[in-house]
Amino acid sequence: MRPTIPELRQWRPAAISAAGAAAQAASDLVDAATRRIVRAVDATTWSGVTAVAAERFVDDTDVRARQIRRMLVEIAEEAARAGADLARARAVVLGEVDGVIADGYAVTDDGHVTGRDGPDERSRTAEVRIRNGMNVIDAVDEHCGARIDELVAAIPGAAIPAGGAAEVTLPDGSTADADRVVTALTRMTPSTRREFLSRLAEEDRLRIAAADPGVVGNLDGIDFELRSAANDLGIRAALETERLAGRADGVRARRLEDLLRPLADGRRRRFIAFDNARGHVIEMVGEVCADTRNAAVLVPGTGSGLDTIDQSVVAATELAHATGGPVFVYLDGDLPQTMGYEGLDDALGAGALAGSLAGPLGHALGAAAAVAESLDGSAADPRFAREMAPGLVGFAAELDAEIAERAPGAAVTVIGHSYGGSVVGSAEQLGLRADRVVYASSAGTGVFDGPWRNANPAVERYSLTAPGDPIQWVQALSGNPHGDDPDSAPGVFRMDTGFHAPGADGSRSPVAGVDGHGDYWRDPDSDAFRNIVRVVVGERPTGYIERQPDIGLRLPW
Incomplete structure (x- = not known):
């Protein structure tokens, strides 16, 4: 059955690829376990009827294990193809949907497009593309699902699991295989x-x-x-x-x-999402319970990922302690790992050398190409925010459901730091629901065209950027790919960054400059961190006080 637009937004084709990776991992585990058994039997010196029976059993097991491994590998390959194909098709359809919505058109759940003044050429063209894309998704889904079912059924013993699979008692009292x-x-x-x-x-x-x-x-x-x-x-x-x-x-x-x-x-660490193959994770610091009055979601910035999550967890732990509510570190997606200037000198040199062969114009074009190559995949690239934003919208909905069940009335604050601010802003453009949003040293207000879509009309928005923070070069750029400057965006309250906690001599240094981009996350007694705490717990933060000028549009090179 063809999926609806809301269902497509909930889909996670990456889970299919992850299942394929799990099948491949299972194949590796079967292989390793079988080799251990074979080696153990080969190493024995016993003989007799029991030994012969054991050897026959191991030989039979080895044959069956090879068959299972082969089928698992085929399942892994089919799942990887299915996940990739569905992800591409889904991205095309939702991209068309989001684009036409940003242009002021309405899109129904089944893909029907209308404009303010009724059907027009734009709506008709978009509707054809959307519905054709949905048909393609349905066909791919049906084909791949049937193929994987065939492969699963072909696994030796799949129809009657050896030893019996785990049985689950259903609400009506009947039982079913846990896999099913x-x-x-x-x-x-x-x-x-x-x-x-x-x-x-x-x-x-x-x-x-x-x-x-x-x-x-x-x-x-x-x-x-x-x-x-x-x-x-x-x-x-x-x-x-x-x-x-x-x-x-x-x-x-x-x-x-x-x-x-x-x-x-x-206490054990708890993860609400985990994908080892892609390095994606959501960690929950604290818990949602009857006493919960507030919860926060923290989306970190450039350089963050599974292998560096502890840096964000330390900040989340301090925030959870200060606010008395859970904090979720959201890394369920890829973030850029470079700023864009790394290796730029070498790239410019190579580009200039190649371009000089074609004269002054070639020199300029070569340099431009070198810059573009250096920025591709860096913090200057908006595609990471574009790809992560829909997932953040979905997770916020899941958090709402969890809160409604366990802590009714608790308020949710979504915080985006640095590049994470671009992710949060993009999610807001797609309809993120939150009670409060904080743009902390944020690259911008979102990569999509069009304004924020307020799922909560009463959402409160705050920004926090230290004077002299280099992120201001990005915020002030004309045509910033991450959107507008959150500090001056309408309806956003700019909070004071103030000072760090007192030093050994009792003096307090301002939160400012390069270090002011993120050091306040490691200083829970700083004015900047305390203002974030005030927002999360529903108190009024202190407004921005200009103690030194912000950086203007002055490039650092």
């Missing part, structure tokens, strides 16, 4: 999933999480407690894969060990 329950969950709407899981016994919920941690741990509509349990299993499986592959001392294995290591107070 997971498949059924993927076909439900988020609200239906949440209601269904709420009616299961805890042991059955955990059986479902264990059946497919990669899916359960990242699926909208599954409560955070179960997602956390599933992702704990997923992290352990990823670590075991690293060890079996001989990478126990590698960077990723050590990172996974850190994620599993208890916190200083003995």
